[in-house]
Amino acid sequence: MELAASVTGAIFTETVRSMSGSVRNRINATNRFEENWRAFDTALPSLKEIRTKVKKVLETMEVKGESVQFRLRRWLEDVEGIVSEATSLGEKRLSSILFLKWRLGYKLSSLVEDIKRLEELGVHLLDRCAGDGSVKRIEYIPGPTIFGLTTATGMLSDIAEKLKDNGIHIMGVWGIGGVGKTTLVKALNNKLGKEHNTHPFRLVVWVTVSKEFNLIRVQRQITERLKIKTNLGDTSEELAGRIRHVLTEETNVLLILDDVWEPIDLNLLGIPFTRRPDSLKVVLTSRFHDVCRNIHTDVDFKVECLSGDESWKLFCQSAGNVARSDLVKPIAKAVSRECGGLPLAIITVGSTLRGKKDVKLWNHALKELKRSVPYATSIEERVFKPLKLSFDSLDDKMKSCFLFCALFPEDTPIKIGELVSYWMAEGYIDEEGNHEESMNEGMTWIENLKDCCLLEDGPHDGTIKMHDIVRDFSIWVTSSSQSEYHSLIMSGSSLREIQPNKFVSSVQRVSLMQNKLEKLPESLVECAQASTLLLQYNSHLLEVPQGFLQAFPSLRILNLSATRVRSLPQSLCLLYSLQSLILRDCYFLKELPSLNTLLKLQYLDLCATGIRETPEGLEVMTRLRHLDLSRTHHLISIPAGTISKLTSLETLDMSLSSYHWNTKGQVQVGHATFEEIGCLTSLYALSVRLFSIPSLSFKVYSLIGRLTRFQIFIGSDVLSLPTRFDMRMIKLSSYNVSQVSIGWLLVNSTSLILNNCTGVNELFKKNLVNEDIRSFDVLKSLTINGFPASLGPSGGSMAQLDLFPNLEELHLQHVASETISELFGNLGFRFQRLKLLDISWCSKLTCILLVGNWILSLPSLEEIRVSRCERLQELLVYSPGILEASHEPLLPKLRVVKLKSLSKLKRICDQGEPLECLEQIEVIDCKLLGSLPISSKNAAGVKE
CATH class of the missing domain: 1.10.10 (Arc Repressor Mutant, subunit A)
Incomplete structure (x- = not known):
């Protein structure tokens, strides 16, 4: 009895403990009920908002005739299920039953997690589909046609058919070099692009692997194609993780790996690989069947050389009708046979002989092709012989x-x-x-x-x-020491060290670029004939030994760009024949030895170096034609008289340099003045920064007039300049443009940028009231950034003169105008040649254009970009009856519309406005926009 009572007591105690624990858990869950519900109330509206955006994206894609994105559809189905479940829970919310609240608390917690997961996925999918983040399903890749080549087109059909087989996931295409493997898979890529409705692939990714395999380089090709954000220092593991994350979310992806020389571990690349029917598939090309086998391909296609008939057909396409003429045809057929059926050889030889009617030339070509060359039995020789014929035909x-x-x-x-x-x-x-x-x-x-x-x-x-x-x-050709072109070429080989015995006296050129060299030999056999030494992109290289350069006394080209050298040896001064010295992106290079012995130097590139002053001896370089001092952020000194002595100088690029030029009387004693540049009669391209607008003088005026390209930045602010001479540009920053004479400077300019300038309206007024002043007649691009008032001088509302008759681009940022139409009445803008209208951060802007009165047509406008204008409600507002009265469309050539972050935008244009040329419309974060200007008149032409 005692034993039974003991057992019964133990059971009762454990039961009570269990019940009390269960009740306690339910009470805790009930206490969390309101907390879970608040989280639910916050999360669900956000998810519904994303659902609305996704639906709009899908509607747009359907109008444009694109296939609906499967991932978006599946996401919407999941969201509808969640919303339905949420509605059901809402009906039970008011229940006071403890047990029901306990159950709801757990359900709510799980539901909130699902909502957050779907919200995160929805944002990711929208980013992939919207605006600049979009990824093209298939990118067209240009390549030779295989039309008319029966074998190639047949193999293409076989490969395309095999890709539909759910049991085949990795496919190999192999054959000797030059046989047409890359051409075949390019044709496959483009075929899939044309027939996107008949194959399962929603995304095709093309990657070139190359002989010198570099894992990170291949991964970066994939991330660029998929528009995956990366950082410069990302490791291969980090890149693989990002690639895997994106591709895991995708289905029906085809990866084409071209030119694979050794087996690749797809997992290391970040390629998620399963045997599901909709999983990623791979097509690779290689010269070696073993590579295909070691990557475990499911099926392989060997690309054979062309048959005799196909070779002849391709040869005639390359050589032209002359190959079919009675006298040439027998010889041409023999030449075609000598090419061994290799498409590359056939095209090369045929192109070389194209249009040649002299039978002697054809006989000579045939004789050369039949000549034996070293290693004639190797595969490469079958290509090299015909290539050598083309090479020998060159002077x-x-x-x-x-x-x-x-x-x-x-x-x-x-x-x-x-x-x-x-x-x-x-x-x-x-x-x-x-x-x-x-x-x-x-x-x-x-x-x-x-x-x-x-x-x-x-x-x-x-x-x-x-x-x-x-x-x-x-x-x-260049590898033999007996060759007159003997070269040492080891570029892109991941070398960390180069042995001295690689250098021989007969070498003409040396290329060790794009390696991982950490040091160079101290001494070498003298390479007295070497004219070129390329060492750029060796980011681990810290110094150049004194004896190393002494081995190259005849150098004409020396490139050390993107190395970590801090100084250069004195032996640089012994390179008396040097024509080109390129030290671009040598950030750690603070100074150079005297260059006063390099009298033949014509090209000196010191872009992005750490120099504080121009090198000694620069003033004696009377043959120097190009001087690049761009991005020299530490440059503070150019000695007086240095630049004016460079009498042969044609280009002077100082864009993004910290050095500011000044005029005579405003510069420190011993420093160069802007007037020195005026002495350079051969100069045609100039990019410099000035503290102030130079006084008008004949020397400066004639300089501006004869420059073909220039970029002149005037002002104290540090702002970027384009780094290429692509226009005649003046940029003024934080400057009162009404207080100085500036018209003479603008009259030769095609681009004007006014950044936070005052006196802008006064400048315009001078040109409006005096028709003899035509400062802006040649201007094609105008940018105004930071202008707190409306543009246009008072009293200018009746302006009849077109102030900018040739303007093609207008960029407005942080301008206080309420509508761009103000520019018509106040400034006389007509915009008859305007092609691009770009507006951003204009907080008072309510509409872009008021159609009617001044504006009836913008006949040349091709692109409109508007972003971050918080009050903008409509792009175009029409005067009553204007659409009915107008016989011509307002925007007959508009092709592109890009809209971003316009929180109050409701309408783009009237539905009656025919935008028949519209090709592209991008809308990002415009929540109130109800519809897009896509109709039956332009839907077929809209590409994205």
């Missing part, structure tokens, strides 16, 4: 210019301006002409090399690149 200077391109790392875009400057320093281009003439000659040579298929367009404007095979050929 000596053109050969040297072509081979110079191989000094740059593989797959690196080469800036045309930089390349031509090198050619000029090497002496390949005539020094007698001015810079513009020399650049034109260089551009002509580049076009000739492109016509021979030895160079091709780069990924950006103003760049070119070498095909991998062509670069390999170039290195093969």
